[in-house]
Amino acid sequence: MTVLKTRDQLVDVARQLFAKQGVEATTMNDIAIASKKGRRTLYTYFKNKEQIYRAVVESELEMLSDRMEKTAQKTIDADKKILELIITHLEAIKVVVYRNGTLRAHFFRDIWRVETMRKRFDQKETKLYQRILQEGKEKGIFDIDNVDITADILHYCVKGIEVPYIRGQIGEDLDEEIGWRYVAKIVFGALGCRKKHL
Numbered sequence: 001m002t003v004l005k006t007r008d009q010l011v012d013v014a015r016q017l018f019a020k021q022g023v024e025a026t027t028m029n030d031i032a033i034a035s036k037k038g039r040r041t042l043y044t045y046f047k048n049k050e051q052i053y054r055a056v057v058e059s060e061l062e063m064l065s066d067r068m069e070k071t072a073q074k075t076i077d078a079d080k081k082i083l084e085l086i087i088t089h090l091e092a093i094k095v096v097v098y099r100n101g102t103l104r105a106h107f108f109r110d111i112w113r114v115e116t117m118r119k120r121f122d123q124k125e126t127k128l129y130q131r132i133l134q135e136g137k138e139k140g141i142f143d144i145d146n147v148d149i150t151a152d153i154l155h156y157c158v159k160g161i162e163v164p165y166i167r168g169q170i171g172e173d174l175d176e177e178i179g180w181r182y183v184a185k186i187v188f189g190a191l192g193c194r195k196k197h198l
Helices: 003-021 028-034 039-045 049-072 078-099 102-109 111-117 119-138 147-160 162-166 176-190
Strands: none
Touching: 003 028, 003 039, 003 049, 028 039, 028 049, 049 078, 049 111, 049 119, 078 119, 078 147, 078 162, 078 176, 119 147, 147 162
């Protein structure tokens, strides 16, 4: 087994144990036993549980980043693409948090630690927004003065509604289609969208 495959296997086993037992209740020994690797092998890759927890969060963010990139590469107009990116981001974060069971509680309790781990993801996402906003500006779809500032604001707006979105606190009384129509109106209005929507 290659070094990378061994590390990925250890991360995946740790993710499953964190989801099932919780981060605090899982020991390095639990991870070594569940992965059928010795403690020596585990400690070759990770000095402590904090390092493996970081690796779990980073692997989840990498998968999310890949999904966002696939969305950004679609051959659709920039207005539809920007909305799809927002939907992809929120839905993927929700899936990650819910899929990880007790890791979900840890995520909400320790959001600031997760926050420090996601800097690279945030930078990649902001660059995606810049790319699509620039494309939309050049094609006359968006009426925005500064692409970089707009991308930053958009990124922080989406990030700011992650927790209430995951908890189902946004538009509880609305069906999904109507809820996304409101999102589209706000986003397209803020971007000075020149096409007629909805």
